[in-house]
Amino acid sequence: MQHHHRQWRRLVPTTLILIICYQDCHALASSSPKQVISRRNDGRSKSFSFDEPNNKRVDNDSEMKFQLSQVGRDLIRPSVALGHVQAAVRSTFLPSIPSSSSSNILRSSGYLQYILLDNIQDLCTSLRSVLATQRILEGVGVGRADATALSATLNFLIRDGCGMLASLLFTSYAASSFRRNVKRWKYFADVMVDIGITLEIVAPCVLSSPALKGWFLPLICLANVCKALCGVAAGACSGAFQLYWSNNLIGTQDGISEISAKNGAQRTVMGGVGLVMAGLLAKCLGSGHVSMVVWVGLYCALTSVHLVANWWSLKLVALDWLNSWRLHFIVDQLLRSVNETNTDHVVVSNPMELSRIEPLLFLPELKRRKLCPIEMGVSFNRFARMSHHTSTSLQSVLSQKQKQNYILSVGHAGRKRVKQKRRVLVAFSPECSNKDVAKAYLHACIVGHELASTSKEQRNDVEEIEIVKEVEVRAENKLTQLFPLFEMSASNAGWNLDRTEISNQGYEICYE
Template sequence: MGDKVLCREGYGSSRVKKNYVSTDDGRLVVVDQSPTGTTFSHFFRSVFLPQGYPESVSQDYLEYQIWDTIQAFASSITGTLAAQAVLKGVGVGDENATVLAATMTWILKDGTGMLGRIVFAWLRGSSLDCNSKRWRLFADILNDLAICIEILAPNFPGIFTPLVCTAGVCKSVVGVAGGATRAALTQHQARRNNMADVSAKDGSQETLVNLAALICNLALIPLVTGKQSLIWFLYIIFTCLHLYANYSAVKCVVMETMNQSRLNLIVKELLDCSHIPSIQHTNRLEPVVFRTRRKLEIILGCSVGKLCTSAKELQTLLMLYKGTPYLLGLNIKKGEICIALSDRATTSDQLQSCYQAEVINYVYENLYKNKTLHSSLAPVVKALENGDVHGALAASLIYTNLTIEAFCQGVVQQKWVLNPVLLNANEWRAKWDIDGVTDKKEY
């Protein structure tokens, strides 16, 4: 009757609760106040979910992980079907097959895959952070293609080795794109500087899924061996499930950082409706299969040589952009807006240059649609209608300087993150006097 509660504690937002009670005889007794069944759920959360879940991860974490679990299970099933086909192709079970031939095929398959990994990382490595959702989906589509080639390969013994080498290259690209984009998504999901924990628990989840798929495969493989029609039926079913789950996974991710696709959608919404869209709305509209469609492609961080071919043209741009740490050129014939950055340009300057480019692209796309544009864009419209490129650049720069501050304040109010910006800038940087006089020592 004289027991007194000295302290109460809980484990994060879970229902695990404990009371520390002082008894009459001076002992400290721990009383578990957790509801029935909480111990098991707490153990499960501790093993497979990041510490502090759900506060320690992004709001889209659970939905993404559910779809990721489904796609991993489907991929494991089709991967086993492909592995069986490759083993059959290299001669497992064939008395006439030689160990040397099988070994050479495997070495060539691995070797071409290594080369493919290096080449892809060289060509596309810089864009994986900027378009992580699109490359994530691309990796899974390519993985299904590689599995399809491996299942087909034993039916063409004359070109079996080239086919499995092609599949090896595809899978190596999948490894680079999938691994890199997984890291980018993990960084997005980790909200307590707990990227390693989120990544480790993601690995535990995937291992559990693969274990479940392994058990299914042990029962499945004896049933499908030698039955090509059944193998193809299962491949089609699980591939469709795999692709749908992957598409749903990347679509549910809500990224707060700014890339060119999301900036394009924000500027269009702003100029169409005079308001900045929410993060959720923009991510829902962001294309994850194809690139953003524009009439004018935006190339950020390009060489000055792409903007102009004569000294007079360069001098005109330097005077036009006096006081601005970038040079923006418009080439309507090629359908390009090229942006050269000064070595003094910051991420804010990159955002401003792309904002100006998006304004020009917006006006150009709506030029002949009989669409009424805001009166503040009238000088840009008039210049483009008359084919006056420099006039359009000057008018769009004036509009940008007048509106960029309000634009940045608006996106921050909508919880967008402006540092870093993922605008996929190339590494060319130029030196010139920002006040408009060319630096004669270093250019």
């Protein structure tokens, strides 16, 4: 009995081991792939089946010819040919996305809508440019017996020279501010090209009046100046949009070259379509069978479509970094939420929500006038002249720069310190990061809100300085509590504070 018991004890582990090994072998056998699918980024795919004996490497010419004939027969099939055409079109015009659901990504990201609107506005520009060229040629005397080639050449030389000079001056003035307001500058470029084309079309009309005949050359020069401004602004902003789509579609900045190349291919096709349509349009309008009312109405319709398409295409671009307007909006949301709900959990708008309401025109923002003006990046000379600090207290203010990388104070414009002339001055150190800039702006807005809550009674200079000092202390205490909340809320909403860029006067203070 004892002997049988020992054999049973030895048999049980052996049986369990055999069962486990059988299950592992069965799992390995069942998990072996029967088909492998290879997908390319442009949508093409190839399948390999382990069950088919024909999936062998081609070793001789006869088998190669047989397979080539098979490919030829496949191309004759409508479905297969259509698939090859779709893949070719996709690889030429759309970016390569390393995902099986690339179509959904292109649609959900807004890229397809963006390129559709962008190509529509480009087509409108091509059509109107041909009409404008026709009008300019008529204005310089093409087709008139009294016109000379020399006068036409001089007109074009003066016009082009004005455009070159304008592009240089505009680059010197606005080059540093393009990225801060990239969407506004892009729409500025679209408005400028519309103004330029309109001036080119209107310019020949003054030749019919002897009193206005001398305005033809200034008008075409001004038109070329507008086009030059458009070229500078649009060229400066195009890289930012290509970088945005590269990050959103491909996930890295490495795809910017492909995005740029595909964008060029799209514009080439739309340019060809625009040339054909513009030629037909010019022939139709130049035949004399179309009234001036129809001609003007068609031009106004194309201009309106151009502006609307650009407007909606820019609304689809949700940049994740803060410029002056976005930062002011987020800070205002934060301060209002804290004052109304008094909670530590604040939700601010995300990039897509702000992209729909962000202004695209350089217009004065009346909402900000409720607070005192904020001057960022001022020189220390201006800081010392306008602030309430004495020469002795300025030394202690400079010590703050070591821990905050910026200094802040309330200043007054003019000799008399009155409430109506208050402003918040912020000076940066060379070590100030983009996140420090966002913190400094939050600090300045807190000071502005605290100043707005003070009494409106007129005071003398001594009382005004005392109130300003109290406000600065309260704002410093609030900043310690609110900046971590601001940082967390902005990060949760998808904002990248490390890329903050706001408008400032460009000064940095340092010791020597």
